[in-house]
Amino acid sequence: xxxxxNDNQDQNTDKKEVDxxxxxxxxxxxxxxxxxxxxxxxxxxxxxxxxCILWSVWYWVVYPAWPVAGGHTxxxxxxxxxKELEDSQNEIVARQKVYLDRFEQASFQEILDDxxxxxxxxxxxxxxxxxxxxxxxxxxxQGFKGYPNLNDDDWLWGGALSDIHQTIQYGIREDxxxxxxxxxxxxxxxxxxxxxxxxAVVDYVFSLSSQAAGHGGDHDLAKGQxxxxxxxxxxxGLDGKGDREFGAPNLTDKIWLxxxxxxxxxxxxxxxxxxxxxxxxxxxxxxTIRQLTIYLHQLGGGEEEREDGQEETVERPVExxxxxxxxx
Ligand code: HEC
Ligand code: HEC
Numbered sequence: 001x002x003x004x005x006n007d008n009q010d011q012n013t014d015k016k017e018v019d020x021x022x023x024x025x026x027x028x029x030x031x032x033x034x035x036x037x038x039x040x041x042x043x044x045x046x047x048x049x050x051x052c053i054l055w056s057v058w059y060w061v062v063y064p065a066w067p068v069a070g071g072h073t074x075x076x077x078x079x080x081x082x083k084e085l086e087d088s089q090n091e092i093v094a095r096q097k098v099y100l101d102r103f104e105q106a107s108f109q110e111i112l113d114d115x116x117x118x119x120x121x122x123x124x125x126x127x128x129x130x131x132x133x134x135x136x137x138x139x140x141x142q143g144f145k146g147y148p149n150l151n152d153d154d155w156l157w158g159g160a161l162s163d164i165h166q167t168i169q170y171g172i173r174e175d176x177x178x179x180x181x182x183x184x185x186x187x188x189x190x191x192x193x194x195x196x197x198x199x200a201v202v203d204y205v206f207s208l209s210s211q212a213a214g215h216g217g218d219h220d221l222a223k224g225q226x227x228x229x230x231x232x233x234x235x236x237g238l239d240g241k242g243d244r245e246f247g248a249p250n251l252t253d254k255i256w257l258x259x260x261x262x263x264x265x266x267x268x269x270x271x272x273x274x275x276x277x278x279x280x281x282x283x284x285x286x287x288t289i290r291q292l293t294i295y296l297h298q299l300g301g302g303e304e305e306r307e308d309g310q311e312e313t314v315e316r317p318v319e320x321x322x323x324x325x326x327x328x
Contacts, residue, residue, distance in 0.1 A: 103287055108161045111294060118294070125295025128288050132280070141299055146258060146275055153301035154255045156247045160303045163244075165293045171279030172247065179279060182246040184235065188270030193231065198269050200224040201232065205265060208240040208252045214262035 017026050019037055029036040059065065063075040099120045103111065111117045130139060136147045143149035148156060157167050157180050170178040187193040193201070199217030204224025206213035213219060229238060235248035242250035249257060257275075258268050280289055296302075 100287060103290070108165075108290075108294065111290075121291045121294040122298065124288065124291035125293075128284065128292055129295060132284065133292070136277075141296070146273065148257055149255075150296050151300040152255070153303070154250065154253060155244065155301065155303070156242075156249055156257075158244045158303070159297070159301050160305045161293055161297050162305060163303075164296050165289070167277070168289050168292055168296075169279065169281040172277035173274055174276065174279040176279055180247055180277075182235065182248070183274055184248070184268075184272045186270065186272040187231065189272075193227065193269075195270075197223075197227055198266060201227045202262065202265050202269060204228050205240070205251050205269075206262075209254045211254060211260065216262055216266075 017028070017035075018024070019026055019035065022037060024037045024039060026035045027038045060073070061075065062077040063079055064072050065075065066073045099117065102114075103117055103120060106114065106117055111121055129137075129141065133141070137143055137150055138147075141150040148154075153159060155163070157163055157172070166178070167180060170176055170180065172180040173183070185192055188195065188198055196217075200220055200223045202224070203213045203217045203219045204221055204227070207221055207224075228236075228240070232240075235243055235246045236251055237243050237248075240251040242248045249255075254260065256264070258264055258273050280292075284292075
């Protein structure tokens with residue numbers, strides 16, 4: 001610094017001027033009559049400056065710093081951002097592992113009873129739902145036409161933990177032995193019912209939920225009721241309340257998966273729908289599927305385990321499935 005000051009002095013020798021008021025030399029710079037005093041730099045400032053220089057030299061040595069041919073100086077500290085990422089990922093995995101080990105051992109009931117495991121399940125389930133399920137079921141699991149709402153207590157296949165677990169693992173109408181399987185016949189397309197008969201049964205279906213049937217059909221409920229008993233009751237039940245064994249929806253509750261206007265219901269009976277839900281057991285790991293199960297169960301609509309305490313749905317012999325449902 002003192003060299004620098006000397007330079008200034010040398011350059012300015014001819015104009016050297018001392019400020020009368022402070023007794024300090026000026027630098028010779030002047031703006032509109034205001035002159036710059038040539039005060040020495042404050043000592044504390046100089047020290048900070050020297051420390052910064054030393055620190056930067058140390059940094060260049062220890063950390064990757066300068067671009068050189070073929071890459072950059074690596075630094076003696078062995079630091080890379082990849083390594084930092086890996087370290088922080090390892091830390092997350094280690095932190096999760098504490099829960100995962102316990103989670104893996106615990107039954108659904110134990111998880112529900114343990115606030116920590118429960119929070120772990122809900123956080124994981126909610127994140128995984130957004131990643132894997134929201135495209136079809138909606139981010140809030142509210143569903144869309146053809147994709148069921150998973151918040152309510154209207155279940156096609158059952159809302160107990162074991163039911164939900166089974167559905168997620170094996171899917172619906174998927175290509176595996178344990179998948180949920182049943183198929184409503186396409187009564188019109190397959191020529192099982194004439195259009196007038198479909199109109200009659202549609203009238204009857206609307207009467208089950210006391211909804212106006214709209215225009216169309218002759219509203220001959222007796223005729224519709226007979227057809228319903230013969231063709232539909234095996235899956236939807238004589239009272240129309242549905243049967244989860246076959247994923248057959250309750251037709252008395254005004255909740256419609258495929259639309260509740262006359263044209264939609266006619267189309268459902270004429271062509272059938274057969275919604276498909278992927279099986280997740282080979283795409284997601286066991287713990288993730290269990291987290292999702294708990295998440296969905298707690299969303300709303302979760303049900304108690306049935307009395308018989310069945311953990312998985314019973315394997316049912318093919319003969320048990322009403323004729324029309326079995327398809328290969
Ligand atoms: C490709 C679209 C699609 C994706 C993705 C999907 N689902 Fe589904 N899901 C369906 C359809 C369609 C149904 C109804 C099938 C039927 O008619 O029985 C369904 C039904 C369900 C049911 C049964 C509901 C009931 O009332 O019994 C559950 C539970 C479920 N899905 C959970 C999930 C979870 C959890 C995920 C993500 C891991 C997921 N779904 C991803 C299409 C999908
Ligand atoms: C083999 C079993 C089976 C039979 C028989 C059957 N259904 Fe279905 N039905 C289902 C299933 C399963 C669904 C669920 C929708 C799907 O296929 O994705 C369904 C859905 C429906 C729906 C749509 C409900 C909604 O919420 O949108 C209506 C309406 C319906 N059935 C009416 C009938 C009528 C009327 C008959 C008789 C003419 C009949 N079903 C016979 C199994 C059956």
